[in-house]
Every structure is written in C-alpha cells, then in structure tokens.
Amino acid sequence: KSRLRQLLSIPDTYDVLFCPGGGRMQFAMVPMNLLGAGTLSTYIITGAWSKAAVQNIKDTLPELPEAKKARYISEYGLSEYDANMICSDKNYAKLFDTTVEITKNPKDSAHWIMGDLMKLMNDSQTLPENMAFRAESLGETINLLNNNKISRDSAKKVLKAVFEKDVIPADYVKENNMEMVSDTGAIKAIVEEIVANNPKAVAEYKEGKEKSFN
Secondary structure, three states: OHHHHHHHOOOOOEEEEEEEEOOEEEEEEEEHHHOOOOOHHHOOOOOOOOHHHHHHHHHHOOOOHHHHHHHHHHHHOOOHHHHHHHOOOHHHHHHHHHHHHHHOOHHHHHHHHHHHHHHHHHHHOOOHHHOOOOOHHHHHHHHHHHOOOOOHHHHHHHHHHHHHHOOOHHHHHHHOOOOOOOOHHHHHHHHHHHHHHOHHHHHHHHOOOHHHHO
16 A cells, blocks of 8 residues: 555545445545544555556546645746645635636736735635636636736726626626727827817917816
8 A cells, every 4th residue: 555655646644545346446535634543444455556557546636735836836936825825725726727727827817816816705705615706707807907908907896896796807898998998090089089079178278278188
C-alpha cells in the first residue's frame, strides 16, 4: 500500500479506499481526519498492479489543493498568498480556472475574484458554494474591460449585476448603454450635434463664459 501511495503521489493526510465492483476497481480519496480510529487497517490492497493500471488510477484522481496551488504559482505566476486564497475553496478554484480560460490572464482573474467578487460575497454573506451566476460571466466581464468596451467603474457595476441577477455581461452593457465609444468619427459627430443644438452656449463660451458648458 505504501508503494501504491508513492506511485499515486498521495499525501500522508489522505487515504485511498478501494472496493472492487462491477468489473472495475472503485476508489475514493478520503482525508484521514474523516476516518475513524483503526479504520485504515481494515483496508488492504491486494493483487498485482501494472504501471498502466496505476497510471489509470492516478489520471482519474482529482487535483489535490496543494498540487493545484503549486501549479498556479509555477504556471501562472501567482503569489503564494493569491494561490492560497484561490485554493481556499474548490468553488473559487473552479471559477478561477474557467475565468483564466476566457481571459488568458491569470493574475487579473485572481485579483477580480479576490477583490470585487469576494467583497460582494462578504457584503451579502454568500458562501462560495452558493454562488449562483454563470461561471463564464466573470471572464466575459473582465474581457469587456480589457478590450476597452467598458470602463473599470462600469465593469464593477456589471459584476454586481452578474452576482445579484446572473445577467449576461454583454447584454447588460448593451441594455444599459454602458459601452464606451472608441470610434473618433462617432465622437466627432456627437460633439458636432451638441454644438449645433446649443448655439447660445457656444456663443457665450466664445465670449469667455466657460460656465456655459458646465
């Protein structure tokens, strides 16, 4: 059993319980603090295990929190503090993975989860397992901001609506006229229309009365 534990890279704080059934070996990875005294000695793994069988079991094991944290630090460049926060709950980690897939920006994704999202959750006393919005919505909101479609202030408002009402970010931005205008031609047309509709204010401004446009 110790050899199998080594091959599967199972930490000492976990045990793997095996039970044959249905023509295949069923198993569960259980924290030792959940097992009663003397329980471990009642589970004995017998039989010959090929490398392929061991690898098959290893491939189906969920990624452990410590391994996930190490991956976030090495692959994504997260600080140990950020990785610890994201891995503090499996729901945060799952949301983070989905968000990174969408944004391709691990650090930005982590900061939004740890900052604005956790503040919303703290203010509403919502537990991680009770998050009720689409996992993709956070990443979509971040992309709207990073692609200069909305301002940071608008992004915060969008996330709040996502958290409270499970809205679709792009639809919410459109329905509430939150998209920033980046077309200089469109901006020029808007300015010209304002000037044309306010001749008196324009004339006063030219005379030095700058408060006319306040």
